[in-house]
Amino acid sequence: MEKTWLKQYPAGVPVELRADVYPSLVALLDDSYAQYRDRAACRCMGRDLSYGQLDDLSRALAAWLQGRGLVRGDRVAVMLPNVPQYLVAVAAILRAGLVVVNVSPAHTPRELEYQLRDAGARAIVVIEEAAATLQQVLDHVPVPHVLLTGAGDMLGPLKGPLVNHLARRVRKRVPSFQLPGATRLAAALRRGRRMALQPVTVGPDDIALLQYTGGTTGPCKGAVLLHRNLVANLLQSRAWYQPALARIPAGEQPMTVCALPLHHIYGFNVVMLLGLHTGGCSLLIPNPQDTAALLKTLARERVHSFPAVDTLFANLLQHPDFDRVDWSHLRLSIGGGMAVQQTTARGWLERTGCPICEGYGLSETSPSVTCNPVDTSEWSGHIGLPLPGTEVALLDDDGQPVPAGTPGELAVRGPQVMAGYWQRPDETARVMTPDGWLRSGDIAVVDSRGNFRIVDRKKDLIFVSGFNVYPGEVEDVLTQMPGVQECAVVGIPDARAGEAVKAVVVRQAPSTARPTEADVRAWCEANLTGYKRPKVVEFRTDLPKTPVGKVLRRALREPV
Numbered sequence: 001m002e003k004t005w006l007k008q009y010p011a012g013v014p015v016e017l018r019a020d021v022y023p024s025l026v027a028l029l030d031d032s033y034a035q036y037r038d039r040a041a042c043r044c045m046g047r048d049l050s051y052g053q054l055d056d057l058s059r060a061l062a063a064w065l066q067g068r069g070l071v072r073g074d075r076v077a078v079m080l081p082n083v084p085q086y087l088v089a090v091a092a093i094l095r096a097g098l099v100v101v102n103v104s105p106a107h108t109p110r111e112l113e114y115q116l117r118d119a120g121a122r123a124i125v126v127i128e129e130a131a132a133t134l135q136q137v138l139d140h141v142p143v144p145h146v147l148l149t150g151a152g153d154m155l156g157p158l159k160g161p162l163v164n165h166l167a168r169r170v171r172k173r174v175p176s177f178q179l180p181g182a183t184r185l186a187a188a189l190r191r192g193r194r195m196a197l198q199p200v201t202v203g204p205d206d207i208a209l210l211q212y213t214g215g216t217t218g219p220c221k222g223a224v225l226l227h228r229n230l231v232a233n234l235l236q237s238r239a240w241y242q243p244a245l246a247r248i249p250a251g252e253q254p255m256t257v258c259a260l261p262l263h264h265i266y267g268f269n270v271v272m273l274l275g276l277h278t279g280g281c282s283l284l285i286p287n288p289q290d291t292a293a294l295l296k297t298l299a300r301e302r303v304h305s306f307p308a309v310d311t312l313f314a315n316l317l318q319h320p321d322f323d324r325v326d327w328s329h330l331r332l333s334i335g336g337g338m339a340v341q342q343t344t345a346r347g348w349l350e351r352t353g354c355p356i357c358e359g360y361g362l363s364e365t366s367p368s369v370t371c372n373p374v375d376t377s378e379w380s381g382h383i384g385l386p387l388p389g390t391e392v393a394l395l396d397d398d399g400q401p402v403p404a405g406t407p408g409e410l411a412v413r414g415p416q417v418m419a420g421y422w423q424r425p426d427e428t429a430r431v432m433t434p435d436g437w438l439r440s441g442d443i444a445v446v447d448s449r450g451n452f453r454i455v456d457r458k459k460d461l462i463f464v465s466g467f468n469v470y471p472g473e474v475e476d477v478l479t480q481m482p483g484v485q486e487c488a489v490v491g492i493p494d495a496r497a498g499e500a501v502k503a504v505v506v507r508q509a510p511s512t513a514r515p516t517e518a519d520v521r522a523w524c525e526a527n528l529t530g531y532k533r534p535k536v537v538e539f540r541t542d543l544p545k546t547p548v549g550k551v552l553r554r555a556l557r558e559p560v
Helices: 004-008 025-035 051-067 084-095 109-119 128-137 159-170 185-193 227-245 265-277 291-298 310-318 342-352 425-431 471-479 517-527
Strands: 040-044 047-050 075-079 099-102 123-127 145-149 207-215 218-226 255-258 281-284 305-308 332-335 356-361 368-371 391-395 408-413 438-446 452-457 462-464 467-469 484-494 498-507 536-539
Touching: 025 051, 025 084, 025 227, 025 265, 040 051, 040 084, 040 265, 047 051, 047 084, 051 084, 051 185, 075 084, 075 109, 084 099, 084 123, 084 265, 109 128, 109 207, 109 218, 109 517, 123 128, 128 145, 128 159, 145 185, 207 227, 207 265, 218 227, 227 265, 227 305, 227 332, 227 368, 255 265, 265 281, 265 305, 291 310, 305 310, 310 332, 310 342, 332 342, 342 356, 391 438, 425 438, 462 484, 462 498, 467 471, 471 484, 471 498, 471 517, 498 517, 517 536
Parallel strands: 040 281, 075 099, 075 123, 099 207, 123 145, 255 281, 255 305, 305 332, 332 356, 498 536
Antiparallel strands: 040 047, 207 218, 356 368, 391 408, 408 438, 438 452, 462 467, 484 498
16 A cells, blocks of 8 residues: 555654664663653652652562562563552563563453463462452462552552552452462562562563453453564654654653553553653553542643543543643643544543544554544544554455555554464464554545544454453353353443443243343353443344354344
8 A cells, every 4th residue: 555644744753763772671661760760750649659769669579570480481460550569560570571461450250360371470460459359260270479569559658558548448449358378569579679680681572561352252362562562662652742742841741641551552552651761750540430539630730641542531521620620731632442532522622722633553553553643633533644664554355455445454564563362373363464464353444645544343343431342252251151042242332431332142941040131240240341241231032143143243233
């Protein structure tokens, strides 16, 4: 495909980038520790963690991990919300030559067990709120080393114990648990300070991260992201955002709102690592669903960058405290994870003066593929232009380019594209070509100026508040429920979340147990993370199917 989009690049944005400037994320972070040692790397509940502290703490934790017998390439799961410990854990894992495995703290025991087993995790860093979940799976998937931390453990001697007390005793967010072999993170850091970190040479082709993403036919898969993939996407994003970031007044440290979960690839690379690379400060929001508390935090800060999903932008706009925040310093608003709605974009621009620039990406692409120019002033409905060094093509079912103006499957090739799926050569072969193209499963068109727009999806993905829900996984859970003969899951429009999950269930014969809607919801609550659970449960006597037996999902989106 002719790269017509290059003519639309904002002034100062290069068309190509050298992705080998840093051999690894470890080298990139070492550079930041040296340059910005006295600056705040993150702020959480009013408490700062400096680059120098991050350097020292991650060095100690890396030494402790090595001392426990973990060796280069071993996988370490991180099951934490947006707290400073997350940055320390990730930096330590990388500098010890290990592999980060992102895990949602909201995972159910079933989801956690699968991911730990599939990744072969040898250690896990877990927040107390999720410790009871971990306890339920350790008998089935032994993880030799468990590091346990409370939400307030890095918030200082006064605020820290108070936050932990509120979580444990007042708000009852920490269920009772027993992890007798666990080590407290604080104890590991104390021991690690007395140990010497053994240098590990980490290269561009070493694995940095296993980022799990769902499967259309069942279990999720780990996207294998190499150090060079993540470094390349950091450099691409920095170059693309630079026209907006350059408007931050000289002497002000860039402040980015980190309300996106760090265990999601969007928050991991585009917020946390990009912030560290540019010498910025990430304003960590442990619970972005508490809109009032989020706005109260923002009212105390001078924020310059706000990456989010459409639902978060919309929720903030609808809250009565929105205008108590001084938005005049905001220079960059990035919308990703799901389509940005025109009403949201219009309202955000009118009330903050900063347009939302919509982008597009995948876990498999580290994540960013395209983005609208950051000097734009209006909503277009496009996902924008390919980032520097990124090739995008539209293909038919046979893998051939489609004629101009014709919808085709969006395929990506570039330095940010994953190496493949962890231990899934069959799944990798389904989406990646021998010459490096990744087939996204999304159907797009491109205009004469090189702007891409998503028009449909080849996969039956459901987008709930920026998170991907794969119908196959939900169906797999439901069909294991006693009394369910078969089922199908589809996405339906939802004003708040963009889409919601609808489950259509066929019960077994009357002689067997016939589950009720309450039974189905209880089963899903025990086996699925919140955003994957059906919002609508519908019972039918059969599922509409084609002559060859394929479920007609479109017919299920409407009620009986």
